[in-house]
Amino acid sequence: MAFVFGNQLDDVTARRTVDFYNTLSEKDRRRFAALEAQRLGRGGVPYLAGLFGCGTRTIERGIAELDQLADDPAAGRIRRPGAGRKKRIETEPELEENLNELLRTRTAGDPDQEDVVFTELTAIDIAERVTSQGTPVSDKTVTSWFKNIGLGLHKMSKDMAGGFSPDREAQFDRIGELIEEYTVAGNPCFSVDTKAKEHLGHLYRAGRVHTSEPFHAFDHDFPGWADGKVVPHGIYDLVRNRGHINLGISHDTSEFAADSLRWYWNRIGKRCYPDATSILLLCDCGGSNSASRYLFKHYLQMLSESIGIEVRVAHYPSYCSKYNPIERRFFPHVGRACSGMFFDTIETVVELMRRASTRTGLQTTVNVIRGFYATGQNATDEIKAGLRIQFDNLLPNWNYTATPC
Secondary structure: OOOEOOOOEOHHHHHHHHHHHHOOOHHHHHHHHHHHHHHHOOOHHHHHHHHHOOOHHHHHHHHHHHOOHHHOOOOOOOOOOOOOOOOHHHHOHHHHHHHHHHHHHOOEEEOOEEEEEEOOOOHHHHHHHHHHOOOOOOHHHHHHHHHHOOOOOOOOOOOOOOOOOOOHHHHHHHHHHHHHHHHHHOOOEEEEEEOOOEEEEOOOOOOOOOOOOOOOOOOOOOHHHOOEEEEEEEEEEOOOOEEEEEEEOOOOOHHHHHHHHHHHHHHHHHHHOOOOOEEEEEEOOOHHHOOOOHHHHHHHHHHHHHHOOEEEEEEOOOOOHHHOHHHHHOHHHHHHHHOOOOEOOHHHHHHHHHOOOOOOOOEEEEEEEOOOOOOOOOOOHHHHHOOOOEEOOOOOOOEEEEOOO
């Protein structure tokens, strides 16, 4: 018996159900889908159509057949592979010739990868053009033909680095050494970063959620229509696989980043690492924890003095922020936990982000920091002169330590 959460199968059951569905004959597939749809109740037909990759009419036909099983003239008969009505592409060579001819003149390619081709035409565009040439064809037929020749819809992949740092590999090696060193010594390794700010109120948020009716958001995302904003500063514990988010309501500044780390260490960190002698922070190269900002080093030094323990920082090289562990091991799960939901109040944001978890043990805690943090501050000569930061001999711009007095 399939297990259901709000008219939806859980991931494991869904996978097994699809695997079983694929072993059935064509007739048994639609009838099995019909049985499951009736058991799920409202919304079952479109949900299972998406799960099985069949049409809603196919499932509705199966439902009709279930009511007439006693009089089924096709009982015990199974269509042999390849039988049934042939596709138009197979029976009308002229149609495929016309499609190929049109696509041949509207196809581009990658000069470095001969097997990568693309066209800006949609299935509807091609169907209309071929039809106007005297060969009527539907966009569904064109879509099926696309699939046969290996063309599919793909989203642009955002994975090209905007630049290259000559010391990139050396810094990656150094970060790996530091993580191993701190882990063996029983000292904490925290990956930190700030997510993009989120506006509060009924503004649109990407994602989908299972609901009987769609949510309605403003038709424009004007910041002035928001009821406020939150700035999520994340801290991910590599050793314990735990994530924490401090929600600021002001601005993402170096002072805010330091206060966020201070709050986390005093409330959570030092209880988990009572014997720690040093903290390792893995940071991006820019933002509020920029490697080039004197103010970040100033507030880092103040942090070290207030908690009474040294804080070592290792920055990921420029253009390499996506390698920061928090970017792939924590933030994606926070995003999924909040997908498609309104951030109508800050309390809602807290509750949604707390749900971020994984089957491998990730858990999330959330806190709100309500202080005001001013932007536009610059380090004075006095601040620069008072820094007691110890820079490493190897790649000192990216590796340094703040120690308490």
